[in-house]
Amino acid sequence: MKARVTIMLKTGVLDPQGEAIRHALGNLGFKGVEGVRQGKVIELDLAATDPAAAEAEVGRMCEALLANTVIESWRVEIL
Known part of the structure:
Protein backbone atom coordinates (compact mmCIF):
# COMPACT_ATOMS: atom_id res chain seq x y z
CA MET A 1 0.00 0.00 0.00
CA LYS A 2 1.25 3.50 -0.76
CA ALA A 3 0.66 6.72 1.11
CA ARG A 4 1.27 10.25 -0.09
CA VAL A 5 1.81 13.00 2.46
CA THR A 6 1.51 16.63 1.36
CA ILE A 7 3.08 19.06 3.81
CA MET A 8 2.49 22.81 3.62
CA LEU A 9 3.23 25.78 5.82
CA LYS A 10 0.22 26.78 7.91
CA THR A 11 -1.78 29.83 6.91
CA GLY A 12 -0.15 32.93 8.31
CA VAL A 13 3.38 31.49 8.36
CA LEU A 14 5.70 33.47 6.08
CA ASP A 15 6.88 31.47 3.05
CA PRO A 16 10.12 33.03 1.73
CA GLN A 17 10.63 30.22 -0.80
CA GLY A 18 7.12 30.72 -2.15
CA GLU A 19 7.74 34.46 -2.43
CA ALA A 20 11.03 33.84 -4.28
CA ILE A 21 9.19 31.55 -6.73
CA ARG A 22 6.46 34.17 -7.26
CA HIS A 23 9.07 36.85 -7.93
CA ALA A 24 11.02 34.60 -10.35
CA GLU A 34 -0.37 36.88 -6.84
CA GLY A 35 0.87 34.30 -4.37
CA VAL A 36 2.80 31.03 -4.13
CA ARG A 37 2.96 28.58 -1.24
CA GLN A 38 5.76 26.02 -1.48
CA GLY A 39 5.53 22.63 0.22
CA LYS A 40 6.77 19.08 -0.01
CA VAL A 41 5.38 15.68 -0.95
CA ILE A 42 6.54 12.43 0.64
CA GLU A 43 5.50 9.03 -0.73
CA LEU A 44 5.70 5.99 1.51
CA ASP A 45 5.50 2.28 0.64
CA LEU A 46 3.74 0.58 3.55
CA ALA A 47 3.33 -3.06 4.50
CA ALA A 48 -0.09 -2.27 6.00
CA THR A 49 -3.21 -3.76 4.40
CA ASP A 50 -5.88 -1.80 6.28
CA PRO A 51 -6.28 1.72 4.79
CA ALA A 52 -7.65 3.27 8.00
CA ALA A 53 -4.83 1.84 10.12
CA ALA A 54 -2.26 2.95 7.54
CA GLU A 55 -3.65 6.49 7.50
CA ALA A 56 -3.53 6.66 11.30
CA GLU A 57 0.04 5.36 11.37
CA VAL A 58 1.19 7.88 8.74
CA GLY A 59 -0.46 10.62 10.80
CA ARG A 60 1.64 9.55 13.77
CA MET A 61 4.73 9.64 11.50
CA CYS A 62 3.88 13.21 10.54
CA GLU A 63 3.54 14.26 14.16
CA ALA A 64 6.79 12.53 15.17
CA LEU A 65 9.10 13.32 12.25
CA LEU A 66 7.77 14.25 8.84
CA ALA A 67 6.22 17.65 9.64
CA ASN A 68 7.05 20.49 11.97
CA THR A 69 3.69 20.62 13.70
CA VAL A 70 4.24 24.17 14.95
CA ILE A 71 4.37 25.71 11.46
CA GLU A 72 3.26 22.96 9.04
CA SER A 73 0.04 21.11 8.29
CA TRP A 74 -0.25 17.86 6.38
CA ARG A 75 -2.68 15.78 4.37
CA VAL A 76 -2.44 11.99 4.00
CA GLU A 77 -3.73 10.13 0.95
CA ILE A 78 -3.78 6.35 0.88
CA LEU A 79 -3.22 5.24 -2.70
Whole structure:
Protein backbone atom coordinates (compact mmCIF):
# COMPACT_ATOMS: atom_id res chain seq x y z
CA MET A 1 0.00 0.00 0.00
CA LYS A 2 1.25 3.50 -0.76
CA ALA A 3 0.66 6.72 1.11
CA ARG A 4 1.27 10.25 -0.09
CA VAL A 5 1.81 13.00 2.46
CA THR A 6 1.51 16.63 1.36
CA ILE A 7 3.08 19.06 3.81
CA MET A 8 2.49 22.81 3.62
CA LEU A 9 3.23 25.78 5.82
CA LYS A 10 0.22 26.78 7.91
CA THR A 11 -1.78 29.83 6.91
CA GLY A 12 -0.15 32.93 8.31
CA VAL A 13 3.38 31.49 8.36
CA LEU A 14 5.70 33.47 6.08
CA ASP A 15 6.88 31.47 3.05
CA PRO A 16 10.12 33.03 1.73
CA GLN A 17 10.63 30.22 -0.80
CA GLY A 18 7.12 30.72 -2.15
CA GLU A 19 7.74 34.46 -2.43
CA ALA A 20 11.03 33.84 -4.28
CA ILE A 21 9.19 31.55 -6.73
CA ARG A 22 6.46 34.17 -7.26
CA HIS A 23 9.07 36.85 -7.93
CA ALA A 24 11.02 34.60 -10.35
CA LEU A 25 7.85 33.73 -12.26
CA GLY A 26 7.16 37.44 -12.71
CA ASN A 27 10.70 37.98 -13.98
CA LEU A 28 10.16 35.19 -16.50
CA GLY A 29 7.08 36.95 -17.87
CA PHE A 30 4.37 34.99 -16.03
CA LYS A 31 2.14 37.84 -14.92
CA GLY A 32 -0.85 37.55 -12.64
CA VAL A 33 0.64 35.16 -10.06
CA GLU A 34 -0.37 36.88 -6.84
CA GLY A 35 0.87 34.30 -4.37
CA VAL A 36 2.80 31.03 -4.13
CA ARG A 37 2.96 28.58 -1.24
CA GLN A 38 5.76 26.02 -1.48
CA GLY A 39 5.53 22.63 0.22
CA LYS A 40 6.77 19.08 -0.01
CA VAL A 41 5.38 15.68 -0.95
CA ILE A 42 6.54 12.43 0.64
CA GLU A 43 5.50 9.03 -0.73
CA LEU A 44 5.70 5.99 1.51
CA ASP A 45 5.50 2.28 0.64
CA LEU A 46 3.74 0.58 3.55
CA ALA A 47 3.33 -3.06 4.50
CA ALA A 48 -0.09 -2.27 6.00
CA THR A 49 -3.21 -3.76 4.40
CA ASP A 50 -5.88 -1.80 6.28
CA PRO A 51 -6.28 1.72 4.79
CA ALA A 52 -7.65 3.27 8.00
CA ALA A 53 -4.83 1.84 10.12
CA ALA A 54 -2.26 2.95 7.54
CA GLU A 55 -3.65 6.49 7.50
CA ALA A 56 -3.53 6.66 11.30
CA GLU A 57 0.04 5.36 11.37
CA VAL A 58 1.19 7.88 8.74
CA GLY A 59 -0.46 10.62 10.80
CA ARG A 60 1.64 9.55 13.77
CA MET A 61 4.73 9.64 11.50
CA CYS A 62 3.88 13.21 10.54
CA GLU A 63 3.54 14.26 14.16
CA ALA A 64 6.79 12.53 15.17
CA LEU A 65 9.10 13.32 12.25
CA LEU A 66 7.77 14.25 8.84
CA ALA A 67 6.22 17.65 9.64
CA ASN A 68 7.05 20.49 11.97
CA THR A 69 3.69 20.62 13.70
CA VAL A 70 4.24 24.17 14.95
CA ILE A 71 4.37 25.71 11.46
CA GLU A 72 3.26 22.96 9.04
CA SER A 73 0.04 21.11 8.29
CA TRP A 74 -0.25 17.86 6.38
CA ARG A 75 -2.68 15.78 4.37
CA VAL A 76 -2.44 11.99 4.00
CA GLU A 77 -3.73 10.13 0.95
CA ILE A 78 -3.78 6.35 0.88
CA LEU A 79 -3.22 5.24 -2.70
